[in-house]
Structure formats: C-alpha cells, structure tokens
Amino acid sequence: xxxxxxxxxxxxxxxxxxxxxxxxxxxxxxxxxxxxxxxxxxxxxxxxxxxxxxxxxxxxxxxxxxxxxxxxxxxxxxxxxxxxxxxxxxxxxxxxxxxxxxxxxxxxxxxxxxxxxxxxxxxxxxxxxxxxxxxxxxxxxxxxxxxxxxxxxxxxxxxxxxxxxxxxxxxxxxxxxxxxxxxxxxxxxxxxxxxxxxxxxxxxxxxx
Amino acid sequence: xxxxxxxxxxxxxxxxxxxxxxxxxxxxxxxxxxxxxxxxxxxxxxxxxxxxxxxxxxxxxxxxxxxxxxxxxxxxxxxxxxxxxxxxxxxxxxxxxxxxxxxxxxxxxxxxxxxxxxxxxxxxxxxxxxxxxxxxxxxxxxxxxxxxxxxxxxxxxxxxxxxxxxxxxxxxxxxxxxxxxxxxxxxxxxxxxxxxxxxxxxxxxxxxxxxxxxxxxxxxxxxxxxxxxxxxxxxxxxxxxxxxxxxxxxxxxxxxxxxxxxxxxxxxxxxxxxxxxxxxxxxxxxxxxxxxxxxxxxxxxxxxxxxxxxxxxxxxxxxxxxxxxxxxxxxxxxxxxxxxxxxxxxxxxxxxxxxxxxxxxxxxxxxxxxxxxxxxxxxxxxxxxxx
Numbered sequence: 001x002x003x004x005x006x007x008x009x010x011x012x013x014x015x016x017x018x019x020x021x022x023x024x025x026x027x028x029x030x031x032x033x034x035x036x037x038x039x040x041x042x043x044x045x046x047x048x049x050x051x052x053x054x055x056x057x058x059x060x061x062x063x064x065x066x067x068x069x070x071x072x073x074x075x076x077x078x079x080x081x082x083x084x085x086x087x088x089x090x091x092x093x094x095x096x097x098x099x100x101x102x103x104x105x106x107x108x109x110x111x112x113x114x115x116x117x118x119x120x121x122x123x124x125x126x127x128x129x130x131x132x133x134x135x136x137x138x139x140x141x142x143x144x145x146x147x148x149x150x151x152x153x154x155x156x157x158x159x160x161x162x163x164x165x166x167x168x169x170x171x172x173x174x175x176x177x178x179x180x181x182x183x184x185x186x187x188x189x190x191x192x193x194x195x196x197x198x199x200x201x202x203x204x205x206x207x208x
Numbered sequence: 209x210x211x212x213x214x215x216x217x218x219x220x221x222x223x224x225x226x227x228x229x230x231x232x233x234x235x236x237x238x239x240x241x242x243x244x245x246x247x248x249x250x251x252x253x254x255x256x257x258x259x260x261x262x263x264x265x266x267x268x269x270x271x272x273x274x275x276x277x278x279x280x281x282x283x284x285x286x287x288x289x290x291x292x293x294x295x296x297x298x299x300x301x302x303x304x305x306x307x308x309x310x311x312x313x314x315x316x317x318x319x320x321x322x323x324x325x326x327x328x329x330x331x332x333x334x335x336x337x338x339x340x341x342x343x344x345x346x347x348x349x350x351x352x353x354x355x356x357x358x359x360x361x362x363x364x365x366x367x368x369x370x371x372x373x374x375x376x377x378x379x380x381x382x383x384x385x386x387x388x389x390x391x392x393x394x395x396x397x398x399x400x401x402x403x404x405x406x407x408x409x410x411x412x413x414x415x416x417x418x419x420x421x422x423x424x425x426x427x428x429x430x431x432x433x434x435x436x437x438x439x440x441x442x443x444x445x446x447x448x449x450x451x452x453x454x455x456x457x458x459x460x461x462x463x464x465x466x467x468x469x470x471x472x473x474x475x476x477x478x479x480x481x482x483x484x485x486x487x488x489x490x491x492x493x494x495x496x497x498x499x500x501x502x503x504x505x506x507x508x509x510x511x512x513x514x515x516x517x518x519x520x521x522x523x524x525x526x527x528x529x530x531x532x533x534x535x536x537x538x539x540x541x542x543x544x545x546x547x548x549x550x551x552x553x554x555x556x557x558x559x560x561x562x563x564x565x566x567x568x569x570x571x572x573x574x575x576x577x578x579x580x581x582x583x584x585x586x587x588x589x590x591x592x593x594x595x
Binding site: 048078086093095108 | 221493495499503589
C-alpha cells in the first residue's frame with residue numbers, strides 16, 4: 001500500500017525551555033495507527049503538528065502529492081483543505097448554524113461545492129435543519145467524523161474520538177471510522193488513551 | 209454568497225444587538241442624509257422663488273423681514289411706500305417684469321394681497337380653477353385658504369382691517385371669488401389675490417400706496433448699484449433679494465451644522481459599537497473560527513464571514529435610513545417651517561447619497577479589519593485545545 005504520510009523525527013517547543021520530541025513516522029493507505037500515551041505525553045500536540053496547526057522546531061512532514069511541511073517554513077497551501085482532515089477531540093459546531101448548514105460550512109471551507117454527507121446513514125436526515133446541539137454526544141461525534149471525511153484527504157487525524165462516549169457509541173464511532181476509511185482508502189492516525197480502540201488499530205506507537 | 213449566508217446566520221443568532229447597532233448607525237446616517245437634503249431642497253426652493261426677483265423696493269426696515277413678507281409672504285411687511293415716489297424709480301430702463309404689491313386686509317387670518325397682473329403671470333406653474341380678477345373686488349383665493357374657510361367659486365366675503373380680525377371689518381366692500389389657485393410654490397396657496405385697485409377701493413380716501421415692488425434686472429452692474437442709489441436718495445429701502453437670501457442660507461446652514469455634528473457623533477458611536485460587538489463576538493466564538501481554519505478555511509474565507517457581518521449591518525442601516533427619509537418626507541408638514549416645502553424631485557436625488565454610501569461601506573469594512581487581524585494572531589491549536 002502507498003505511503004500517505006511520512007514524518008522525520010520532530011521537535012516542538014511548547015515554550016522557550018520546554019519541548020517535546022516525536023519519533024519518525026510512516027503511515028500507509030488503509031492503515032490505522034494508534035498513538036497512545038499518558039496524559040500530557042503530547043498526543044494532541046503531535047496531531048496538531050501533523051495538521052500544521054503548531055510550528056515545528058525541527059523535522060519535516062511529507063504527504064506525497066501535497067507537499068512537505070518543513071520546520072521554519074510556512075504550511076503548504078491547502079494542507080488542511082486537501083491533505084489532512086482533523087477530527088477534534090470533542091465534536092463542536094457553529095452555534096448559529098443548523099446541522100445541515102454546519103456541513104455546508106465544512107464543505108465551503110474545504111473548497112467543495114456541497115456537503116456530500118449521508119445523514120440517513122446515521123438516522124439523522126430529519127435533524128438537518130435543527131441545531132447540532134439537539135443531537136446526543138455520540139451522534140454529534142459521528143457527524144463530526146463524517147464531516148472530517150468530506151474532502152477525501154489521504155490522511156485523517158483523529159484526536160481522542162471516543163473519549164467522551166459510552167461503550168456502544170465508542171464502538172459505533174470506531175466502526176464508522178473503519179468503514180469510511182475502507183471507502184476512501186486513507187490513512188488514519190488516531191491519538192487516544194482509550195483501550196477500547198485498541199482492537200481496531202493496525203499498529204501502535206506508545207509515547208513515553 | 210455562502211459567506212454572506214453564514215454571516216447572516218451569525219447576525220441572526222444575536223438579532224437584538226445587531227438591530228440596535230444598525231438603528232444607531234441609521235440615525236447617524238439619517239441625520240447626515242436629511243440635513244443635506246433639507247439644505248439642498250431649501251436652496252433649490254429659494255432659487256426658484258427668487259427667480260426674476262433681483263430687486264425689491266419697500267419701506268425701510270429689516271431687509272430679511274422685507275424679503276420674508278414680500279417674496280415668501282410669511283412675515284409682516286416693513287410698511288408702505290408712496291406710489292408717486294416709487295414710480296419715479298420704476299422708470300429705470302434696466303427694471304424688467306415689474307410687479308407691484310399692496311397688502312390690504314385679511315380674511316379670517318388669511319392675507320389679501322393686491323397685485324398687478326404681472327405678479328400672477330409670475331407665479332410658477334399655477335393650476336387655476338376659474339380665472340384671474342378682471343374687475344375691482346374680484347379675488348383668486350389660494351387652495352389652502354379655500355380649504356381652510358370652505359370657500360368656493362362665486363362666494364363673497366368681506367375683509368377685516370389690517371392683519372388681525374379685531375381691528376374692524378370692511379362690511380361695505382364684498383370680495384367676489386372668481387378663481388382658486390394651486391401652485392407648487394406653496395406660499396401662494398395661503399393668500400387671497402386681488403388687484404391693486406381693489407385694495408385702494410376698500411381703503412377709499414387714503415393715499416394710494418404700494419407695500420413693495422419687485423423686478424428683474426438682467427444687468428449685473430445695475431443689480432449691484434441701483435439699490436444703493438435708491439437708499440441714498442429716497443425714504444425707501446431697495447435690496448437685492450439674492451444677496452439677502454445668501455445670508456439667510458448661511459443662518460440655515462448654521463442650524464444644519466449642529467444637526468450634522470450630532471449625526472457624525474451617532475455615526476462614530478455606531479462604528480465603535482460595531483467594532484466592540486464584533487470583537488466580543490469573535491472572542492466568544494474563537495473555537496468556531498479555529499474550527500473553520502482546522503477544516504481548511506482560508507483567511508480570505510474568514511475575512512468574508514467577518515466582514516460580511518459588518519456589510520450586512522451596513523445594508524440594514526442604509527435600508528433603515530431610507531425608511532427614515534421616506535417617513536421624514538411624508539411627515540414634512542409637521543416639522544418644516546411654514547411656507548417651506550420639500551419636493552420629491554429634490555428629496556430623492558440619490559446621486560448625492562454616494563458620499564455617505566461610500567462612508568458606510570468604508571466604516572463597515574474598517575470595523576472588521578481589526579478583529580480579523582486579531583483573529584490571525586491567536587494560536588490555532590490553543591483555541592481548539594482550550595475548547
């Protein structure tokens with residue numbers, strides 16, 4: 001399977017004196033890489049660095065076909081629009097917009113004409129005109145996952161996607177990620193301290 | 209269009225504060241636009257009314273009062289001038305379209321103005337029902353007077369002496385209505401017009417006087433010199449209405465400047481409110497904008513949403529301003545000074561609005577730039593993690 005993301009060892013400064021080091025990384029299409037570690041180990045920081053949302057002190061990240069993100073240089077154009085998708089730890093939406101409009105907003109941000117999201121699949125088609133906050137936490141998180149898959153990016157970065165979900169919802173979420181991954185043939189990097197996601201991962205990196 | 213839709217929904221989620229800002233802004237713009245319009249309309253009306261009146265001969269007194277009384281017919285005349293002495297000066301070859309006026313009595317508070325046929329030929333675009341007076345004691349009543357007193361063609365009435373009713377009536381002299389006049393120069397609609405001879409007939413036994421004489425002067429030098437010559441060599445006053453009117457416009461402008469200053473103040477308050485509203489909104493919704501960036505949204509797209517909100521507020525303010533202007537126009541009778549009128553053609557000259565449209569647009573965009581720059585300085589990962 002082709003490599004979808006390749007990273008050299010990275011160093012990220014949290015402030016002038018504190019920094020975190022991350023190991024070399026390579027993820028293939030269709031692969032789900034789980035990053036585990038204690039709280040404060042830097043899982044989220046690593047995810048945000050891969051997404052180009054936090055500057056690198058050293059190292060580089062390459063997404064074949066979408067350029068290379070190097071320390072000290074600006075994030076390649078359209079990095080988050082086409083190369084990586086981000087699934088934040090907690091699903092959140094624009095309060096002023098309905099569920100359907102939130103998906104349109106995401107499509108607009110990704111430069112797409114419309115949001116091709118099958119809300120029927122989640123049994124939520126009737127809630128499209130309602131506020132996203134009328135959904136349960138599990139439903140919100142699943143809509144958030146579908147939103148992240150909108151642009152068919154080669155890499156999906158999921159930060160603790162099951163952290164606030166009960167067992168049933170956590171299972172649904174992981175099944176949804178796997179099913180969508182199979183459809184889009186992307187690589188998923190999942191940061192989580194949740195042991196329930198372990199059976200779904202292909203590979204594990206444990207952060208000290 | 210999508211950016212405007214998202215901007216609209218964002219404003220809609222805080223309807224009251226948005227409407228409040230648009231209202232303050234509209235009040236500022238309304239002050240600016242209305243002051244400009246009133247000034248423009250009044251000047252245009254003044255020019256129209258003064259057309260052909262380059263020279264006013266009347267009794268000595270206040271020139272402004274003389275103009276108000278003899279051209280706009282809204283003040284008491286400065287007195288009478290002897291007919292013979294006046295006629296001596298009216299032979300000047302540069303005096304054209306000479307109109308002689310003699311104020312006589314009143315009918316239940318409405319003035320009866322004696323004048324020659326040159327005067328009524330001078331009235332702008334009159335709509336006359338009936339005809340102009342041909343015989344002594346025939347009158348044409350203005351449409352307001354007819355409506356006010358329920359007068360019709362063929363009716364008769366008698367005037368009362370002087371400007372008020374309690375000085376005695378001329379019961380032996382009956383005026384006969386032969387016409388009803390409606391003119392866009394509304395001061396004519398408040399008068400009863402008759403011939404000079406009718407006025408003199410009612411005041412039988414008294415010397416024949418004029419109240420004023422108006423004329424056109426085409427020669428600039430004569431227009432400048434003749435009033436001074438008459439002032440020096442007679443007991444009468446001669447003024448150039450155009451020069452006096454310029455002074456009156458100057459006073460009007462002073463009043464307008466106060467209103468304009470208040471309007472500017474309101475506009476500045478609205479601008480600051482908009483900046484503060486936008487800043488508090490962005491602080492409150494920081495994670496949402498961070499999410500938009502995390503999803504791939506560009507700074508250009510964020511600018512469209514942020515500035516779009518201000519643009520929509522500005523459009524709402526402009527809409528409310530025009531609504532206010534329309535209300536001001538419909539209710540002009542209630543707030544304009546007596547004798548003044550705003551014509552739709554002057555009031556709705558939209559090309560003069562371009563300056564405050566440009567100002568509104570500039571303020572809307574300028575108010576959004578600060579918050580947008582501030583937004584770019586917020587670390588994206590912090591905004592997401594803190595949420």
